[in-house]
Amino acid sequence: MANKIFDRDTLLDLTVNVVPLFIMAFFVVAFAVFSPFGIDPLASSIQFGLLAVPFVLLAILTYFAGKAVAGAELRGEVYLPGQAGVRGAEPLEETEHGEAELDAGTSTAAVEGEADERDAADESAASEEETTDEADAGDTNADDDAETEAADDATDDEAN
Amino acid sequence: MEVNGQLALTVLMGLFLVAVAAWLARVENWRSYTPVAGGGAFGQKESYGSEEKPSGVIRWLTTVDHKDIGILYGAYGLTAFAVGGLMVVVMRIELIDPGMSLISNTFYNSLMTSHGITMLFLFGTPIIAAFANYLVPLLIGADDMAFPRINAIAFWLLPPAALLIWAGFFPLPNVIPAQTAWTMYTPLSAGAGAGNQANAGVDLMLLGLHLSGVSATMGSINFIATIFTERGDDVSWANLDIFSWTILTQSGLILFAFPLLGSAMVMLLFDRNFGTTFFAGEGGAILWQHLFWFFGHPEVYILVLPPMGIVSYVIPRFSGRRLFGFKFVVYSTLAIGVLSFGVWAHHMFATGMDPRLRASFMAVSLAIAIPSAVKTFNWITTMWNGRVRLTTPMLFCVGFVSNFIIGGVTGVFLASIPIDLVLHDTYYVVGHFHYIVMGAIAFAGFAGLYYWFPLYTGRMYQKTLGKAHFWLSMIGTNVTFFAMILLGYGGMPRRYATFLPQFATLHQVATVGALLLLIGQIIFVWNFVQSWLEGPEVEDGDPWNLRDSGLYTAEWDWYDKKLETAIADGGETDDAAEPMLTDGGDVDDAADE
Amino acid sequence: MDAEPGLSDQYRMASPWPVFVALGIPIAELGIIFGLFPLSVGGLLLFGGSAAGMAFESGYAKTPWRGLFGVAVPLAALGAAFVFTAIDLPDRGIAIAAAAAILAAAGIAGTLFSPTEAPEY
Ligand code: HEM
Ligand SMILES: [Cu+2]
Numbered sequence: 001m002a003n004k005i006f007d008r009d010t011l012l013d014l015t016v017n018v019v020p021l022f023i024m025a026f027f028v029v030a031f032a033v034f035s036p037f038g039i040d041p042l043a044s045s046i047q048f049g050l051l052a053v054p055f056v057l058l059a060i061l062t063y064f065a066g067k068a069v070a071g072a073e074l075r076g077e078v079y080l081p082g083q084a085g086v087r088g089a090e091p092l093e094e095t096e097h098g099e100a101e102l103d104a105g106t107s108t109a110a111v112e113g114e115a116d117e118r119d120a121a122d123e124s125a126a127s128e129e130e131t132t133d134e135a136d137a138g139d140t141n142a143d144d145d146a147e148t149e150a151a152d153d154a155t156d157d158e159a160n
Numbered sequence: 161m162e163v164n165g166q167l168a169l170t171v172l173m174g175l176f177l178v179a180v181a182a183w184l185a186r187v188e189n190w191r192s193y194t195p196v197a198g199g200g201a202f203g204q205k206e207s208y209g210s211e212e213k214p215s216g217v218i219r220w221l222t223t224v225d226h227k228d229i230g231i232l233y234g235a236y237g238l239t240a241f242a243v244g245g246l247m248v249v250v251m252r253i254e255l256i257d258p259g260m261s262l263i264s265n266t267f268y269n270s271l272m273t274s275h276g277i278t279m280l281f282l283f284g285t286p287i288i289a290a291f292a293n294y295l296v297p298l299l300i301g302a303d304d305m306a307f308p309r310i311n312a313i314a315f316w317l318l319p320p321a322a323l324l325i326w327a328g329f330f331p332l333p334n335v336i337p338a339q340t341a342w343t344m345y346t347p348l349s350a351g352a353g354a355g356n357q358a359n360a361g362v363d364l365m366l367l368g369l370h371l372s373g374v375s376a377t378m379g380s381i382n383f384i385a386t387i388f389t390e391r392g393d394d395v396s397w398a399n400l401d402i403f404s405w406t407i408l409t410q411s412g413l414i415l416f417a418f419p420l421l422g423s424a425m426v427m428l429l430f431d432r433n434f435g436t437t438f439f440a441g442e443g444g445a446i447l448w449q450h451l452f453w454f455f456g457h458p459e460v461y462i463l464v465l466p467p468m469g470i471v472s473y474v475i476p477r478f479s480g481r482r483l484f485g486f487k488f489v490v491y492s493t494l495a496i497g498v499l500s501f502g503v504w505a506h507h508m509f510a511t512g513m514d515p516r517l518r519a520s521f522m523a524v525s526l527a528i529a530i531p532s533a534v535k536t537f538n539w540i541t542t543m544w545n546g547r548v549r550l551t552t553p554m555l556f557c558v559g560f561v562s563n564f565i566i567g568g569v570t571g572v573f574l575a576s577i578p579i580d581l582v583l584h585d586t587y588y589v590v591g592h593f594h595y596i597v598m599g600a601i602a603f604a605g606f607a608g609l610y611y612w613f614p615l616y617t618g619r620m621y622q623k624t625l626g627k628a629h630f631w632l633s634m635i636g637t638n639v640t641f642f643a644m645i646l647l648g649y650g651g652m653p654r655r656y657a658t659f660l661p662q663f664a665t666l667h668q669v670a671t672v673g674a675l676l677l678l679i680g681q682i683i684f685v686w687n688f689v690q691s692w693l694e695g696p697e698v699e700d701g702d703p704w705n706l707r708d709s710g711l712y713t714a715e716w717d718w719y720d721k722k723l724e725t726a727i728a729d730g731g732e733t734d735d736a737a738e739p740m741l742t743d744g745g746d747v748d749d750a751a752d753e
Numbered sequence: 754m755d756a757e758p759g760l761s762d763q764y765r766m767a768s769p770w771p772v773f774v775a776l777g778i779p780i781a782e783l784g785i786i787f788g789l790f791p792l793s794v795g796g797l798l799l800f801g802g803s804a805a806g807m808a809f810e811s812g813y814a815k816t817p818w819r820g821l822f823g824v825a826v827p828l829a830a831l832g833a834a835f836v837f838t839a840i841d842l843p844d845r846g847i848a849i850a851a852a853a854a855i856l857a858a859a860g861i862a863g864t865l866f867s868p869t870e871a872p873e874y
Binding site for chain 3: 166169170172173174176177180183184187188213214218219221222223224225228304308309310312313315316317320321324360363364367368370371374429433434
């Protein structure tokens with residue numbers, strides 16, 4: 001179950017919270033190794049508690065949030081945020097015309113789940129590089145921008 | 161209290177209750193009474209009201225419609241913004257010159273206390289609630305809030321709260337304004353010592369603050385319930401919009417932070433009135449600081465997360481592209497939510513607490529800077545190479561990003577213990593947080609007010625005035641608060657009604673900046689009121705031309721539907737009598753954006 | 754909820770109660786903090802009555818009178834706590850208890866005498 005939901009894209013999204021987790025872990029280690037102010041049973045346990053408790057809580061919240069979001073992607077149609085309620089809104093794969101390949105790839109992964117998932121993710125990673133290169137070549141046309149952005153954002157396309 | 165007084169009070173109270181009962185009886189039997197016309201005190205045309213709500217003032221007193229309540233919150237918040245703003249104008253004038261004696265020192269302290277509390281609790285929280293009430297149900301496809309009546313109660317607690325908080329300024333016998341600063345540190349706020357803070361004015365202020373906390377808590381429960389249970393069929397966690405995400409997180413923070421403040425204030429009230437000693441002595445003073453800041457730091461994120469949501473929501477619409485790294489923004493919002501409870505003692509680095517604890521608080525404070533910075537990069541990247549349309553709301557968003565960077569960077573410096581020990585309690589801190597509360601939070605509020613202006617008024621504001629408002633605010637903010645940062649480097653302590661001569665120039669600069677801000681806000685009020693009353697009417701549900709870029713969203717679609725039902729005579733949208741109205745922000749377009 | 758025509762039946766998006774719930778709370782708080790008996794009692798009555806009215810209106814209570822008991826019981830407990838525990842503020846406790854008693858009395862009276870007519874004070 002877990003690896004079904006937490007595919008590569010989702011894990012990439014979650015890296016944003018791994019950074020603060022890492023900083024806190026870093027300081028736990030640093031304080032343990034150097035303990036610049038000495039060790040005192042009460043003060044030191046509070047000291048580590050103050051780092052450990054936010055660490056644990058953040059890890060838990062990140063896990064559940066990732067699960068809720070990625071799970072919802074697997075279960076239902078995904079629209080652009082804020083567009084699900086619009087009359088006649090199209091789920092994400094149809095809204096993008098120019099970028100058929102890229103979008104078809106990732107959205108299939110989102111909707112169909114496991115089977116195609118890995119391929120699709122790879123595909124999108126591949127096209128990500130392509131499009132990024134293209135855009136870097138200096139094309140500032142708006143459509144291309146949207147494209148670059150979709151690809152650049154190494155997240156699910158519906159992330160945008 | 162002597163018997164006569166008691167008697168008089170009893171009679172008054174009794175009469176009041178009878179009056180209420182009579183009124184209720186009348187109102188509740190109003191089936192026979194049919195209002196002649198819909199339409200309330202505000203200029204908006206009622207396309208939906210007439211069968212669902214009574215008319216006139218009664219409508220606003222009895223409404224449980226989330227949109228009306230949103231408007232009420234907005235009106236309330238802007239009124240408080242005006243009050244708090246005028247208070248600070250008086251203070252800044254007093255600070256033009258060290259010898260100035262426009263107001264007394266105690267009155268300065270009173271204004272300062274009230275300014276802070278008014279802006280944070282009576283403007284900040286309510287203006288956010290205004291957007292949230294109006295928009296969240298529309299965005300998530302809910303009919304209304306989960307508990308519409310609780311929603312109304314939460315709003316109606318606020319006017320009494322404001323009256324109590326400002327009670328000291330009213331000509332009441334023996335009541336003076338609180339001078340405790342918004343942090344209400346004991347022993348001063350416990351009324352100990354020879355000062356005048358044992359006065360009932362402080363009790364009233366605490367009660368008012370307590371009420372505003374109850375209100376915020378009720379609101380937050382409502383939002384959590386609404387976002388969890390009332391989402392439309394197609395609105396899943398995967399496509400919940402960013403503003404609702406920030407409101408959800410903010411509500412979570414409120415739920416954990418405000419009840420704590422409420423309890424701490426009840427304890428303080430007990431100390432003041434019933435002889436308990438929770439906060440007596442040195443340990444008590446530190447206890448208060450811990451309790452206060454355990455609430456206080458989350459409070460600053462309570463205030464900044466939804467504005468970040470507004471900015472994250474609006475920037476893409478005027479950049480012609482989707483928000484870059486949407487999920488980064490979502491997850492980092494949640495991260496801020498959790499971590500904000502782990503940094504509170506960075507406000508207490510100078511209290512002499514154990515250096516080990518201090519170090520941990522510093523570490524978490526550094527960690528929390530990451531998710532904030534991530535968002536900044538997301539906003540910038542969204543605009544990068546986009547088709548940016550510099551409409552007024554967009555200008556305010558860009559201003560937000562700019563000011564937030566300065567505010568955030570100064571914050572990270574303050575979070576470093578050695579730097580904080582130098583800069584603590586100087587104007588640097590004042591500069592830091594005003595870059596955020598004024599430069600960012602208020603700016604995002606304005607961005608939202610302008611962006612959704614057509615949605616809630618049906619009209620368009622005046623473009624030139626909007627721009628003037630922005631530029632005066634932007635320049636005013638930076639002049640005022642950058643001068644404060646420099647003052648802080650120079651060692652100017654905060655919360656004084658006067659200063660040493662060497663600080664005169666920078667204080668004068670800050671005052672000039674504040675006056676620029678004042679002019680800007682006067683223009684805003686003029687624009688807002690006049691446009692609401694007689695601005696050009698918006699003809700279709702897409703005043704910003706979002707459909708073209710595929711960025712059209714649910715609230716505008718709701719509005720579009722509303723227009724269609726209202727104009728039953730078949731005024732099609734595409735014959736566009738006045739194209740400039742619907743012309744979402746062609747920069748050179750004369751009429752409006 | 755049958756024969757009770759009223760504001761909230763006609764207007765789906767309006768209710769007269771929230772304002773008074775919101776007004777009752779500060780009045781009661783003021784009364785209790787400053788020891789003003791009439792304010793404490795009056796504020797709590799306003800709060801309790803309106804809360805009961807609201808609970809009835811929105812279907813959480815079958816009759817307004819039951820809603821009154823629903824408010825009276827916790828208030829009575831609070832009042833007792835003020836009188837008998839370490840809080841030790843008997844005057845305030847009595848005020849709270851008095852409000853609870855009046856609310857309960859109104860509830861009893863309502864149940865007994867006027868099964869159809871709504872507003873209780
Ligand atoms: C994001 C929105 C923020 C808001 C609304 C905000 C607001 C405030 C406020 C109101 C104060 C002054 C409290 C007082 O009256 O003493 C303050 C102080 C402080 N802020 Fe921020 N802040 C924000 C961000 C940050 C960040 C990102 C950091 C660092 C990571 C930070 C670090 C500090 C520190 C260390 C102080 C205490 C300075 C002192 O008193 O010596 N703040 N902030
Ligand atoms: Cu803080």
